[in-house]
Amino acid sequence: MLNRFILSILLQGLILFLLGPACDASSLGLTVHAVPLDSDDGRTVVAHFTAIAPSPCPSLSGLCAAEDVDCMVHTTSLPFSGTKPDPGWCVRQWYKTVPSNYSDIISLGSDTEMYVSMNAGPKVRENSGRLNQPPYVALPPPLRARVNCPHHVHLSAKDLDGDKVRCRFARPEDDECMNCTEHSFIELDEEKCMLTFTGKAPAGQYFIHLMAEDLVPVPKMRDVTDHTPLSAVPVHLSLTVEESSSSCTDEPVAIGETPTEDSTMFVLPYEEVKFNINYMSELESVTEVAVVGPPELYRVGFNTVGPLAMMTMAWIRAENQLASLLPICFAVNTNNLQSEPRCVWLYQREMKTLPAGTELTCNDTEMTLVLPVASLIDIDLAELQLNSPTCPINYNDTYLTAHISLNGCGTKTVHAGSELVYTNTLQTVHTSIIRRVPSLTLPLACRIPGAQVKGPQYQISIPTEKETFGNVDFWIEVHLPGEGPLSKFTKFPKFRTLPVSPGRLRREAKLAKSESSDTSINTRDEVGSRLENLDLHLMSNCSIDRAELLVSNCIESETEDFAESHPILDQGCTASNDTLEIITTESTSKIYRLDLSNVQTQGSTMYIRCTVNLCISTLPSQECPDLCTRSLNQRSVVSSLFTKSYTISSGPVSLVVTTPAPKATVTPTPATTVAQTTDRAPEQASAMAAGVILATISILLQNVFLH
Structure with missing residues (x-):
């Protein structure tokens, strides 16, 4: 009876343990x-x-x-x-x-x-x-x-x-x-x-x-x-x-x-x-x-x-x-x-103990190596060299000596913790294809204590963004079709149809010259009526040759805080077939024709936010990568320089007509009287909204300039 009671208590405890939270x-x-x-x-x-x-x-x-x-x-x-x-x-x-x-x-x-x-x-x-x-x-x-x-x-x-x-x-x-x-x-x-x-x-x-x-x-x-x-x-x-x-x-x-x-x-x-x-x-x-x-x-x-x-x-x-x-x-x-x-x-690599008599002396301008020749058994001294083969190595029957400049001879500088370290390597460089002979690899280092080192503990030799692209700035402008600083491209536009996200299968770019006014201007002129089209301009002040503007993403929202947003561009692709890129000769600017009938915002105002980069291809035969493609040229990625990723926002953009279109005018001429009608697209409030840099994501990166 007692055993059954004890067993019952143990089972209850086990059940509680298994059911209880860890x-x-x-x-x-x-x-x-x-x-x-x-x-x-x-x-x-x-x-x-x-x-x-x-x-x-x-x-x-x-x-x-x-x-x-x-x-x-x-x-x-x-x-x-x-x-x-x-x-x-x-x-x-x-x-x-x-x-x-x-x-x-x-x-x-x-x-x-x-x-x-x-x-x-x-x-x-x-x-x-x-x-x-x-x-x-x-x-x-x-x-x-x-x-x-x-x-x-x-x-x-x-x-x-x-x-x-x-x-x-x-x-x-x-x-x-x-x-x-x-x-x-x-x-x-x-x-x-x-x-x-x-x-x-x-x-x-x-x-x-x-x-x-x-x-x-x-x-x-x-x-x-x-x-x-x-x-x-x-x-x-x-x-x-x-x-x-x-x-x-x-x-x-x-x-x-x-x-x-x-x-x-x-x-x-x-x-x-x-x-x-x-x-x-x-x-x-x-x-x-x-x-x-x-x-x-x-x-x-x-x-x-x-x-x-x-x-x-x-x-x-x-x-x-x-x-x-x-x-x-x-x-x-x-x-x-x-x-x-x-x-x-x-x-x-595990390094062996240096032979007795080896000395490495460091001073302000060079390191001096003295190495007993007797310790270099079966090593061909003629095949020994430093990081730079132009730096001489001297030897006789007793010692090998080398004076190694801290600013030459292939000497490298690294920061290890708080120490500044100058490094070089004495090693065998075989002159024949036969490899079954002894070889030597001897790393050399001169360490400067952290108390004498100024500057950051670690640096990677990457050119700064300013050195490559200059002082860059980005902004957003929104204009009516045919207006703005790039109106020569938007009055009679040629369009590039981009693939629609998320199906990023690359298609051949389709070029189509505008043949009707409804693709380049708004036909509504009644104040308060909703506009049909707007042109989204993404601009940069970069003047470097071969620099290209890349647009990763754009979203639109009814509110300035973008609490609820909808995509315009995603991963370089459009979110709708009705969003077209207007082709220009300005490589550091992009223009997109927005069909407002497909914009999710239903109010009279919207805000736009985009993520952009600048890119320079370091090889003349290559171009910067096309972001919206599954057949991305990998070589174009590794042979390109990029700026940080910048997020820029527009001010409020009006989606309705705020100023009526001017009436038709009649202009007489000496020979005859001809009626000329000028249909000016109605203006909108805040038609041009300057962008604001909100955040930076990273730093300039490319291994072409890494040493």
Whole structure:
């Protein structure tokens, strides 16, 4: 009887626990990169944690105890964060020395809790006699997918020992996870580390717990029965499934010079690596580039121009406590879509200790290198050179010497934290096609302390917008057809019919000369009657040759605050077949003929807001990109310079006739009397509305001028 009573109480408690709300939220992603320590034969590892927490971003306190010298939180001046999925997220990174077989519950702030379990050895490899290095798996930004849209996610993995990396679901029976569920709509190709979302899941947020294992690669012809992995490290992911009415093929895609998936960039001490990413998003404008990478990864120049999105990333290898392999994963988000995540890797090359007798002396104008020749065994001294081959290297039977100018010899200048660093590299440049000979790569650096450095800590060598385009200004003017400063183009217009958004299939431009007055002037002249047409002028003061005005979006609203708005142009395409572009020879201006019968505003006044850029193609054979096309010329993107994206607004624009048209007049001539009728289009109040710059989105960006 007593046993039944106790069992009843336990069951009630369990039911209340299961039905009650969760007290802690899961992380939106987690990876651990484990580096075995030789000092204790791999019984402990330095575990490098990267975790993604939902907003509001948790504090860094609590990850490391004050007295724990083997634990440190990585702070960065450029935190990784994003807004999608709602309510947003941020990245926390830290390292801690832990046992190689480790499990723990880690709290990020008061709202996020993670159970971490790993088996990182120790294992001594038979082929090398060294400690096995567990695999590295890159952590993508929080994943997004859509109901009924199958989605594939490739997990980028590397192994320093060259082992095969396999991914599998974490097993709760082996204490690898807690409260983890294998979802029926998530499939996993273990050998390829490929996740597949089948699309058969309701909207919501789901968590995926994996383990990544490394296995010694075995030739296919060998019959090996023991496939025991050498180690297993955790990988936690989140997937937010959202409702959507758009096509499953509308996600943004990487284009142009964006690095390829899984590519590796080797980084010497104090070397700067830099790359550009470019994306095309046909359906919706990109709102952010979501990035998860190493501390102090610089992200500059985020800019959107119609369907194009671009950004530059750069990282400088200063002295750090990071792992040898550093992944950078990125994806672009729109309001409803996400691109396929892509990951690249930075490999911090391990440098050997300099031979005894090596000296590098720094002064105000040069660095002087003295290197014992005896240490350069089997190195062909004649093949050694600095960044610039014009800078001489001298050597005899005893020493190699080089006087390296800080302003020449190919010396580069970088900012590492608060330090200014001058860098050069002495390396072998083979003159023959034979590569099976020893070579040398010796990075050289002179560091100036932060107290002596003036100016910003980091700069990317991009020309400023003012240097390229001058002092630019943009504004909106609205005129009656045939009037305004560009009336010579609007009196007898030639029209360009643009594709209608969102179907951005590129059509041949249609040119049609106006043959009737109702396409160029308004026929109504009664005061208070609604106008039929208006010409929207988007203007710029730029006078640089070959500069072109690009228009990404325009909206109209009955109110100045644009609380409710309707599209005129979207992603460079028109929102209606009745909105036509008027062809001009003014490349820094655009004119659109608006058919007011299709304007959503029903009142007597409307306001217009547009997003514009200026563009210069750096190659004479290329033109700036046409924003409204699916067959965008990628070369025109990477070979063009863009200004910031400017948002400009009009003042109030009257949609009704405010001044009657003048009456017909009769003018006599000496020979005969001829009746001449001049039908002047009626004027409108606030017909010309000057634009106001509301916001800037980004900075000038183009790799053509990056050095």
